[in-house]
Amino acid sequence: MIKIAVLISGEGSNLQALINACHSGKINGKIVAVVSNREQAYGLQRAAEAGIENRTFVRKAYADNQAMDMAIGDYLTEKQVDLVVLAGYMKILTVPFIQRFADRILNIHPSLLPKYPGLDTYRRAMEAGDLEHGTTVHFVNEIVDGGAIVLQAKVPIFSDDQLDDVMQRVKAQELQIYPLVVSWFADGRLKYRDGRAWLDNEILPENGYASDE
Ligand code: GAR
Numbered sequence: 001m002i003k004i005a006v007l008i009s010g011e012g013s014n015l016q017a018l019i020n021a022c023h024s025g026k027i028n029g030k031i032v033a034v035v036s037n038r039e040q041a042y043g044l045q046r047a048a049e050a051g052i053e054n055r056t057f058v059r060k061a062y063a064d065n066q067a068m069d070m071a072i073g074d075y076l077t078e079k080q081v082d083l084v085v086l087a088g089y090m091k092i093l094t095v096p097f098i099q100r101f102a103d104r105i106l107n108i109h110p111s112l113l114p115k116y117p118g119l120d121t122y123r124r125a126m127e128a129g130d131l132e133h134g135t136t137v138h139f140v141n142e143i144v145d146g147g148a149i150v151l152q153a154k155v156p157i158f159s160d161d162q163l164d165d166v167m168q169r170v171k172a173q174e175l176q177i178y179p180l181v182v183s184w185f186a187d188g189r190l191k192y193r194d195g196r197a198w199l200d201n202e203i204l205p206e207n208g209y210a211s212d213e
Pocket residue numbers: 008009010011012013014015043087088089090108109110118135171174
């Protein structure tokens with residue numbers, strides 16, 4: 001059973017979905033650590049309620065971003081983590097951290113990457129008049145939101161939608177696809193090699209599994 005660390009900054013609904021999937025056996029893994037960069041992150045309570053060790057690392061306690069990521073990395077190494085799962089972790093990880101956990105960091109981003117990397121994806125999609133939005137699970141490399149895509153989920157944007165409607169629609173998809181992707185990794189089916197995502201020894205298409213592009 002693999003050891004998983006989940007990094008969060010806020011609500012932690014993706015974390016909760018991962019906790020549930022580990023408990024029900026859908027993910028053949030154990031969350032051994034939850035890390036937050038914000039003391040008030042509600043996800044910390046979810047971790048505590050599930051009996052998962054959790055720690056907060058705040059930037060002001062460190063000289064720079066690298067020192068903070070070094071401390072987080074040391075903690076994850078101490079916990080013998082096999083997979084680092086970013087679930088709403090809103091701080092950009094430094095290159096040494098990414099290299100230290102190379103090939104075993106996953107992220108979920110609320111857009112159909114490569115469209116809308118970075119912040120404010122819902123507003124940007126709606127202002128552009130897009131008819132669909134979505135979410136992407138991808139491996140993390142040194143380029144922000146730029147690593148190989150594993151799986152995406154699309155949702156429609158309707159003309160009378162408010163931002164919150166689209167956000168909820170996307171979130172519902174995230175809670176389905178993230179545990180699924182983590183389960184593939186935990187089962188040894190999903191790997192990151194040569195900058196590409198592989199599922200069952202096949203390179204996944206640029207837009208991930210079951211891409212319709
Ligand atoms: C998720 O929707 C995730 O896609 C997004 O933060 C939200 C966290 O929600 N991540 C990013 O924007 C990363 N760039 P949660 O705390 O309820 O899981």
